[in-house]
Amino acid sequence: MILHNAGLAFPALAAGEGPVVLLLHGFPDGPESFEAQLLALAAAGYRAIAPVMRGYDPTAQPADGDYHAIRMAEDVAAWAGALGGRVHVVGHAWGATIGFAAAALAPQHLASLTMLAVPHPVRFAAIWAADTAQQARSEYVMAFQAPEANAMVEADNFAFLESLWRRWSPGWAIPVTALAAMRARFELPGVTAAALAWYRQAFDTASDDGRATAALLARPITVPVLGIAGRADGCIAADVFAAAMQPEDFPAGLAVAQIAGAGHFAHREAPAAVNGMLIDWLGQH
Numbered sequence: 001m002i003l004h005n006a007g008l009a010f011p012a013l014a015a016g017e018g019p020v021v022l023l024l025h026g027f028p029d030g031p032e033s034f035e036a037q038l039l040a041l042a043a044a045g046y047r048a049i050a051p052v053m054r055g056y057d058p059t060a061q062p063a064d065g066d067y068h069a070i071r072m073a074e075d076v077a078a079w080a081g082a083l084g085g086r087v088h089v090v091g092h093a094w095g096a097t098i099g100f101a102a103a104a105l106a107p108q109h110l111a112s113l114t115m116l117a118v119p120h121p122v123r124f125a126a127i128w129a130a131d132t133a134q135q136a137r138s139e140y141v142m143a144f145q146a147p148e149a150n151a152m153v154e155a156d157n158f159a160f161l162e163s164l165w166r167r168w169s170p171g172w173a174i175p176v177t178a179l180a181a182m183r184a185r186f187e188l189p190g191v192t193a194a195a196l197a198w199y200r201q202a203f204d205t206a207s208d209d210g211r212a213t214a215a216l217l218a219r220p221i222t223v224p225v226l227g228i229a230g231r232a233d234g235c236i237a238a239d240v241f242a243a244a245m246q247p248e249d250f251p252a253g254l255a256v257a258q259i260a261g262a263g264h265f266a267h268r269e270a271p272a273a274v275n276g277m278l279i280d281w282l283g284q285h
Contacts, residue, residue: 003051005078006071009059012051016042019111020083021282022076023050026093026117027195028161030056030185033178036271037090037278044279046088051079053095055194056185067197068209070216073101080109088282092116092267093235094198097217104219112285114226114278117264118236119244121217127240134240140164144199153192158183168235169263178268224253226281228274230262255281 003010013031015038023034031050041048054060054072062071076098080087088111091099096115103113118124128134143149153160161182165174186192204210229241238258245256257277262269 001049003049003075003079003082005075006062008054008062008075009057010051010054010075010079011057011059012049013038014047014049015039016045016047018045018047019282020047020049020080020087022079022083022087022089023048024076024089024091024095024098025050025053025056026091026095027198028164028182028186029092030181032181033092033265033268034090037267037275040271040275040279041282044282046282047083049079049083053098055197056188056191058189058191061190061194065194065197066209067194067201068204068213069098069101069198069202070105070209070213072098073105073216076102077106077109080106085109086111088112088114088285090114090116090278091118093118093264097121100221101213101216103221103223103225104216107222110223112224112226112282113221114228114281115245116228116267116274117230117233117241119227119229119241120246120249123244123246123249124236124240127244131240134237137235137237141199144196145203149196150192153196154186158186161186164235165265168233169230169265169269170234171232171261172263172265172269221250222252224285225250225255226277227254227256228266228277229256229258230264230266230269231258231260232263233266235264 001014034050038048089099096118227245229238231238259266267274
């Protein structure tokens, strides 16, 4: 299927019938990263939909190159409205941040939010500023600010992206098919530039869109939130994730869980455990 917003087309994988669950992928992933969740949610009686996020397909790349988080939140709100109004949102990594932004922007469209691997963005930024170990884990973010980062990412058949996966999920025997899908995604025209623009525009504090995004991410989240982290996450440490998820920021309810033995891609590394938590959570909301 194809979702739409702002003149853009977002190809999506879909399975099942029932209440809608939007699955938002992160970096450097695509909709196929939710294969196990699509199947499990469909079997549990849900309509699971995993769209390409803005920039990750040539049809989803805006002419103005705007990849502020508020734009992606608007995408999610538009998709939810077109799909019937209230949906569950599950986001991994950048998808978690965009789910958070969508919940802040349009809480009337969300029945619940699940954040995988990446926590409250403002709390995380504050912890990062004082945590040298987390700064080391996040050094790639700063590397992405450089003009030569595009060439670095694309060099040697996207070897840098594979190195990130191995660093972030050190115990995961990454399937060859997953690496092939990642490379195929980033070989599409404009995808590398768009994916890095997400990171670059996240530091924009000068433009109106940058200030609007910052204000949006500072709002309390008024839908129920589940946070899931892998205990072996080499991108954002599990204790950092837990510290950034504070109940006062989530007045509609917050639950936080960890998956033993899993890293940054817990939904792919331990799908049975994550799917069990997810289906139980959705059933409560």
